[in-house]
Amino acid sequence: MILLADVGRSKTHWSVNDTEGRVIRSSRWEGRQAVLSEPYKWLKETGSASFDGMVLGLAGLTALSSAEKTVLETCLKTWIRPEGHLVLCTDADLISACLLPESLAVSLGSGSVLIQSGREGSTRITGGWGPKFGDELGAGWWWIQLVRHVMLVAEGRKPTDAVSVWMEKQIGSGGRELLAVALQTSDEKAMQMAGEFLTESPDPAWISSTFSSGWQSLMTGIRWNQYRHVYFQGGLTGIPVIHQLILDHFLQSGVEHAPTRIDNLLKGAWFLWQHRSVC
Template sequence: MTAMINRIVGMTVIMAVDGGGSRCRVAAFDTGGEVLARATVDEHASLSLGVQDTWVHIQAGLSALRRTLGFAPTWIPDRLVMGLAGSLQEGRRAEFLSLIPARFSPVLVTDGLAQLMGATGGKPGICLAIGTGSVLHWLDAEGNTGMAGGWGFPVGDEGSGAWLGMQLIRHYLWHRDGKVKQGSLINAVEQRIGSSVSAIQQWSTQSQSSVLAQLAPMIFEHASQGDELALSLLEEAAAVALELVALAPAGLPVCIVGGIGEQLKSELTRSLGTRVQRAEGDALHGLWQLYAHHPQLCG
């Protein structure tokens, strides 16, 4: 530990933050892109879910990095580069940045742009990110960027974990009304959320995307067992994801990331074929790429 501290003293350290609807991932990089430390906080870092909470959770991540690096509780990075869900809404963005002391030299971009840069290594390509939410970003050969989807839950984020959870609740309600037949997935969701009107309405009126996304794993579980409803929901999720890909410039390679994206990858690859490529790095590496090589995109 002493050797690490001695090596880092006097070095410029960049702290990267990848924030989404379910967790906050942080890393400390040197200027050459070497990872000095990593940590994960199992709380959201999405401005859509709470501006002040997001800063609290990022500070928890910073504290974890300090402990790993053996630094004093007062240490701060030379640059704080963040890719956070919900950061395109100007009011939330301004409120959030006002919470951060200027000495952090904060840079804020969307989580999707960070994922794009990490997945493609800063080269032309598409990043289809499907986790609690969903969004597609691309970078073309001329350096132009674009996005599709990512409008947020509940009106957007099609194919995501939250969307799958909402669809499952909807089908359970239809089952209660007699429109959907019984099956193993319906039985499982009834056991999970309850059968009383009061219990059901706690879920049918749920506005937290991260809560609804907790239902997604049971869909994959029952799909693997051949449940018709589970299979149809995953087929629909893949279809809406492919619609996003079709909105990007044709022919670009596609990286599929995120917890739900990884589980849908085999289905998506059947349609996209050799365009699907393995991601070079994660969103944290993407934030370092933005800092080091694409400062013009950090506006």
């Protein structure tokens, strides 16, 4: 049996799989302490001594207390058989394992990351905003920078007021505070971060016709890049309204494949387990 665990700062999900990848037991979106206790309880209930191996996602472990870390270390020593394997990974590792060519993946949470996979399968990764901006809004940093980049290219001005109003409408009063932090970053760095995911300079007419619709313009921007697969994972479920707006747009926009909410635990983690010799 293999234990797959994705540990977030506030949310954790885990699964026990057999050696063929079939799920035997799983639990989702519990507190991070669950990964320290629930699988062990399940082991005792089944009369098993230990797991054959474990894939542990470390995105939220920096938030664990010293006592929890001690418990976790103890569990790892006793959960896995002496001849077993332990694979440690991050959100970027998990979500990268799920990507196909011509796809875009966004993972929100304490390990927020955004990954683009090109037509040839090459990947670009940026992220790590979770600890800086908070669990649910970590990857929102990229969206802000994309809007700033697009408007700077199209109009040559800083979009302070327009983006502030947009953020307030879409995310709430916290958007203005988040924007203020974003604007402290140099324009050069912001444009570099967002520009990596644009294939060419946007058409100003396209900007003016779509920006007023907020998230719609961002989604149009992704569609404009012709991604065939779009994946969302993690803390995005904590913003259900925005999540639905994104999914609705893609379902109506003619993307070849409907967007998928990645279950990193069952896909990425299992892939990493199968390829553990190169991890």
